[in-house]
Amino acid sequence: MVLSKYRLSALALAIAPLVSVQANEFNPDISVVLDGFYKGNNTALSEREEGFGLGHTELSLSAPVDDLFEARLTAVLEEHEGETELELEEAFLQTTSMPLNLGVRGGRFLSQIGYLNSRHLHEDDFVERPAAYRALLGIHYFDTGLRLNALLPVPFFWQIGAEAFDGGNFSEGEEDIGVYTLNTRIGGDISAAQSWQAGLSYLKNRQLHADEEHEEEGEHEDEHGHDEDHGHGPEFTGENLYIADLVWKWSPRGNARDQQVVLSAEYLFADDINEFAGSGDNHEGWYASAVYQFAPQWSAGVRYGEIDVSEPHEDHFDKRSLQETDVMLAWSHSHFSTLRLQYTHQDGNGFDAADNTVMLQYLMTFGAHGSHAY
Template sequence: MFCKPFFGAALLTASYAALAASDGDLAAIRSQINELKQSYEQRISQLEKKLAQAESKVAQAETTASKAELVANEARLNVRQPQTSAAAFNPEISLILSGSYTYLKQNPAERRLQGFVPSNGELMPENRSFSLGESELAIAANIDPMFRGALRLALAPDNTLGVEEASVQTLGLGNGFNVKAGRFLSGVGYLNELHPHEWDFSNAPLPYQAFFGNALGMDGVQARWLAPTPIFMEFGAETARAMSFPATDESKSKNGLMSASAFVHLGGDVGVSNSWRGGISYFAAQPKDRSYDDPLNGLNNSFSGSSRTWIADLLWKWAPDGNAGKRNLKLQGEYFRRSEAGDLLVDTAASAQQGSFRNTQSGYYAQAVYQFMPNWRVGYRYDRLNSGSANVELINNGQLTAADLPLLENFSPRRNTLMIDWSPSEFSRIRLQYAEDKTRPEATDNQLWLQYVMSLGAHGGHRF
């Protein structure tokens, strides 16, 4: 009751004051707002200052960080100490795996190179249908500053183990010399030194099959000398025990040198896009009791005498700007000529008739492999052999007729081969190959291969 009138009066006064005091109070409010404004501006400018400081600190931090990175890298470089480990001197190990599916129109057991003594090499394809190729295990390392050693084992699909290569070679003998000893593939020709997984086709060219049994292996010594010339000029000589065809000595009873070879290789570049290598090689051997089975008459015969082989080889590679990654072309050809003279022992098991024997045989192959886009290549190869007419004393003097030695009858085996392969990386390759094989007069064999070749482990070298 006391409150009510007071409250009413206060309300009245206030409303009056609001109306009446508008001028003076407005100025006060304005100044308050100005104060507010000023204080906010101050704060903003302080914040801006702080921001700028922070930004400069960030920039400083960035430069410090990059400096620190440099120092850290430096430090990392300095403390990169190898761990002590017995495995630290592990050699380079690599493994080649291969396998194929083969379709052959003719029975592979009847395959032969008419007119040529069997070379005991692997006359692939041996099997129809699926077959495992040779698995190659290679181990190599520097032995000490002077020597390097290499071992290459071939695990054949029939579960046998073969020593393809076991050699030591000098490292930096100096003056362009290199010496190799042990079991190795001879440096004659071009393809001879390449292992099957490095071939551009699934099988060896006919001349290699006929004259060397796929490849000329040696148990001996090789010396090479690279001439100090701007053009590549290499001279080589080898001498070896008669280990493999055509230098077979089955009795292993002879001292001294039984086979020897010499070769010259030349090579160089033509412009930036072309490079080439050519060579002349000579191989001489004294085969002793080199026996062979004639599959056509079931007789075992043997030859003793001298065997001389000449090889001319040429390899030409083209790639635009020398950049083989996109497109490249590889042309390759080799010519073989072999003269053998000595004694032929016919039917060693029974009649054992002996007479002089002389024959000159030749053969060549030429191939082109074109990489038309990355990872894909196509290739064509033509092989031809000329068996020559053997001069056999036993036939000349009428003791035998030509029909008694049917394998030596004159013929020119030949073959056309086409292939396409796909290599998703340099470690794997899948190849489809078709061959029209006319190596014997009575039949033409159509052969289809689907093959894989893969390598794992140490990075192999890109041979020219």
């Protein structure tokens, strides 16, 4: 009797794949993200120009490769000055069966420093990354390299990780390993309704001194300056970059379906920005953001951020700063479509492009159901 019942379910199992249209071994998960916007005015440190435009159009393929590896390919199409560019944002393998909760990732991928950096842009709550990310990380830092992560065997969440990168996407240079990073995260629940995560990251840029000509590129349309404009390397770098991040989430009884509050903040600090840099000559940036999802399909948020950077001129530095406030309202009809209205206010000192603007953005996702990190 027991056995026959089991056979029945086994039979059902055997039939199931025939009627299922799920991604399988012959058919990787494919997902597409369309990002389009209208922007009222140009703003400082922004790659989105005024008028109608397309943001990050993303095509992603992923699948388990075998029982040891899975892999992902993400290509990004972006338009700049009338030209469409194809960019490889991710092309990596990830181990899935390492002992001791170890994980190795190799290839092209998003660095895990900070809270936002490892997330895809379409997961953000605001149209653009905070000014601190745009200035100090080139919107988001991804590169070709190797990562090792470990979860420590403690009763709470504690992850440590190290990455080594080519560094070519951070600044130009000859080093084989131009950038390495260290990262640690801890986190847990405060109650059924509240959870948190905190992280510390360090990024070492070993090819800083090859980087000095970058500052000129804003004025000269040379072949590198072209790259500079859309996130292939931050405008403001230092030999050392430190990031601290903190996230807190609340939802009634932990039910994030109907309501959720997310508070997050990050602080970025870069020093040793060149050989003449003294103790006060560094880059600094932070932001704090509050997003309230007040109904299943609606969320509203406010974010404030600042950057204070030192622009090298020969042997002295010009201080520049930017303050940015964003207010946004987003409507997500389903998990896969979002319309967002955002107002951004900028005050700049040394950033002539600082302005106020209204932005309207859509994000449409189709294909595989992506699952999001915390």
